[in-house]
Amino acid sequence: VIQQACEHDEEALVALYHRALPVVYRYVLARLGRPDLTEDVVSEVFVTMIEAIGDLRTREEAGFYAWLLQIAQGKMARTVRQLARSHQQVSWPGGEQARGGSAHEPLATDLASDPVGLQEWRETLQEVGQALGRLSAEQQVVVVGRFLGGQNIEDLAHALGKQPGAVRVLQFRALQTLARYLGRERGTSRMGKGGGA
Amino acid sequence: MKQEEILDHVLDLPSEGGRRVQVEEEEIAACVQAAERVRALEGVEVPAEVALRVEQVLRARLRSSSLHQQQSRTSLERADSVLQPSRHAAHPRARLGRRVRLASFAIAAALVLAFTGLLAFAVHMHPSQTPSGALAPAAQGTRTPGRDSQARLQTELTLLQKALSDLQTAANDRRGDQALSQALQTVAARTSECRATAAEVPAGNQRTAAMKNLTQVLTQEEHMLRQLLPVLDWPLRLRFTRQLGVLGDAVPTVTHVTVQVQPTGTVLITLTGTHFAPQTRFILNGQPAGQVSFVTTQKLVVVLRNAQFSLRSHTFGVLNPDGTAAQPVSRDDDTAHGTGTPYPDN
Numbered sequence: 001v002i003q004q005a006c007e008h009d010e011e012a013l014v015a016l017y018h019r020a021l022p023v024v025y026r027y028v029l030a031r032l033g034r035p036d037l038t039e040d041v042v043s044e045v046f047v048t049m050i051e052a053i054g055d056l057r058t059r060e061e062a063g064f065y066a067w068l069l070q071i072a073q074g075k076m077a078r079t080v081r082q083l084a085r086s087h088q089q090v091s092w093p094g095g096e097q098a099r100g101g102s103a104h105e106p107l108a109t110d111l112a113s114d115p116v117g118l119q120e121w122r123e124t125l126q127e128v129g130q131a132l133g134r135l136s137a138e139q140q141v142v143v144v145g146r147f148l149g150g151q152n153i154e155d156l157a158h159a160l161g162k163q164p165g166a167v168r169v170l171q172f173r174a175l176q177t178l179a180r181y182l183g184r185e186r187g188t189s190r191m192g193k194g195g196g197a
Numbered sequence: 198m199k200q201e202e203i204l205d206h207v208l209d210l211p212s213e214g215g216r217r218v219q220v221e222e223e224e225i226a227a228c229v230q231a232a233e234r235v236r237a238l239e240g241v242e243v244p245a246e247v248a249l250r251v252e253q254v255l256r257a258r259l260r261s262s263s264l265h266q267q268q269s270r271t272s273l274e275r276a277d278s279v280l281q282p283s284r285h286a287a288h289p290r291a292r293l294g295r296r297v298r299l300a301s302f303a304i305a306a307a308l309v310l311a312f313t314g315l316l317a318f319a320v321h322m323h324p325s326q327t328p329s330g331a332l333a334p335a336a337q338g339t340r341t342p343g344r345d346s347q348a349r350l351q352t353e354l355t356l357l358q359k360a361l362s363d364l365q366t367a368a369n370d371r372r373g374d375q376a377l378s379q380a381l382q383t384v385a386a387r388t389s390e391c392r393a394t395a396a397e398v399p400a401g402n403q404r405t406a407a408m409k410n411l412t413q414v415l416t417q418e419e420h421m422l423r424q425l426l427p428v429l430d431w432p433l434r435l436r437f438t439r440q441l442g443v444l445g446d447a448v449p450t451v452t453h454v455t456v457q458v459q460p461t462g463t464v465l466i467t468l469t470g471t472h473f474a475p476q477t478r479f480i481l482n483g484q485p486a487g488q489v490s491f492v493t494t495q496k497l498v499v500v501l502r503n504a505q506f507s508l509r510s511h512t513f514g515v516l517n518p519d520g521t522a523a524q525p526v527s528r529d530d531d532t533a534h535g536t537g538t539p540y541p542d543n
Contacts, residue, residue: 147235172201175228
């Protein structure tokens with residue numbers, strides 16, 4: 001499919017889009033926290049994909065994901081800069097968008113009728129998104145490619161032009177950072193709730 | 198073995214019901230937990246309407262870029278054929294030698310001869326076309342809109358059939374609610390795309406044939422959705438019902454709910470909507486509850502004991518005997534995920 005897509009075959013490109021959409025959408029939503037911005041950024045990512053796919057050197061899925069996630073990082077950075085310039089809330093407003101129950105609410109299937117579970121789910125999404133922001137761009141590609149894109153270390157190493165051992169180290173350090181940050185956030189969150197009660 | 202290798206090994210182990218094997222080393226255990234938290238993002242569903250909108254943007258971009266490339270090529274070819282004689286006309290003024298002029302003349306003559314031959318061949322192959330029609334290369338290169346949309350519809354129908362097949366596979370393999378939901382989203386997006394493309398086919402025989410093909414596939418979709426209904430959980434059942442409604446089936450909807458606490462120690466719940474069947478059941482928090490005391494196609498009255506009901510959040514719904522289901526759509530969320538919790542009237 002990647003080969004056909006590189007030759008600008010419309011159906012192959014759309015098939016690739018459908019395959020990669022959940023990974024890109026989840027990553028961007030987690031990082032930006034705003035479904036309205038997420039749709040715009042995701043749309044830009046895939047428009048760039050169809051415009052630049054001819055430049056893609058790899059024909060492997062891991063390489064394709066790595067390339068797409070790097071495009072997403074660039075688009076997110078630009079969006080954040082634009083919002084900062086216009087003095088708007090950049091990410092995770094923690095209020096209206098995340099809790100307002102808008103039509104674009106990022107839902108988990110089985111939480112539709114469980115308000116408490118839904119609230120915990122939103123908190124998880126917010127914490128993970130903020131924690132991912134603590135990682136380097138390369139670490140983010142490894143973590144998202146591995147745990148959301150389902151790629152293995154060898155394929156990611158090939159995609160990033162590194163040795164598998166180096167990618168394992170990247171993964172280990174990234175998860176250490178995430179663990180530290182998520183542990184702290186959870187602790188803070190619980191303390192906050194306890195203090196308020 | 199290094200820590201990062203142990204971690205990678207543990208991460209590759211299959212999880213059993215969401216629980217990974219016990220990891221003794223604290224740091225690695227924390228990393229595994231962090232990885233699980235990232236994996237939790239897989240619970241985020243891509244809204245079907247977002248997926249469809251982005252796909253439409255991409256298709257429009259792809260078509261405009263291929264049309265642009267086609268037009269650019271045609272313009273270049275035209276420019277070449279127009280510029281060719283003028284280049285040769287300008288050269289004599291630039292003191293070109295006689296040989297060059299002769300060569301140019303010979304090339305021009307050869308081009309004219311070749312062109313005349315091609316023209317004669319074109320007229321011979323298409324006797325119904327006038328020579329002026331055969332002289333329009335741009336018109337030859339472009340496809341008629343009707344044929345184009347017909348071809349696209351065929352592609353879309355193939356993709357819809359593929360999406361239906363994926364949905365059936367997800368159900369057969371018992372891949373879980375999330376996979377089924379994702380597969381249904383794709384089916385819904387494909388259905389919508391098929392309908393939009395069919396609407397672009399110009400009226401006439403082509404359109405009649407296109408609509409016939411579309412109806413066949415949509416009937417197949419309807420049968421599949423109905424066949425899967427009995428095995429679905431409540432939230433998925435609502436989604437499948439909604440898609441059946443999109444296909445034009447008479448499916449139940451709930452537009453309004455009132456709750457009245459009676460002095461007799463019971464609660465009277467009245468649901469207003471459409472397409473309630475005579476044997477419709479009332480569903481409270483995903484489970485059948487109460488005694489239906491009155492039902493028409495648009496109204497359902499249920500009596501609950503006070504013990505079954507409290508004023509905290511509830512999800513009300515109806516379940517028709519054919520397996521279709523509905524619950525109220527909250528104001529904030531038109532995707533029917535809302536709890537639809539009404540306030541008591543008294």
